[in-house]
Amino acid sequence: MTTTSHLNALERRHASLDEQIHQEMQRPAHDEIKIGMLKRKKLELKDEMSRLQAQTRQ
Template sequence: MTTTSHLNALERRHASLDEEILQELQRPAQDELKIGMLKRKKLELKDEISRLQNQTRQ
């Protein structure tokens, strides 16, 4: 897998997590633990995306 395709996959997963978070927030009985887990995973992906983007620029 090339760096570009890996970045694209990470960005798609990041967007997917964003959608999952929005869906959970719209539920009448929100699962705060699930929302927190999804947000942490989304942040981890964002950090990995930033790290890879910085590596490709160097």
């Protein structure tokens, strides 16, 4: 897998997590623990994307 395709896959997963968070928050009795876990995973993906982008600039 190339760096570009890996970055694209990470961006899709990041967007998917964003949608999951949005959907969970729309529920009347949303699960704060689940939302927190999704947000942490989203942040991990963003950090990984930043590292990959920094590597491609070198």
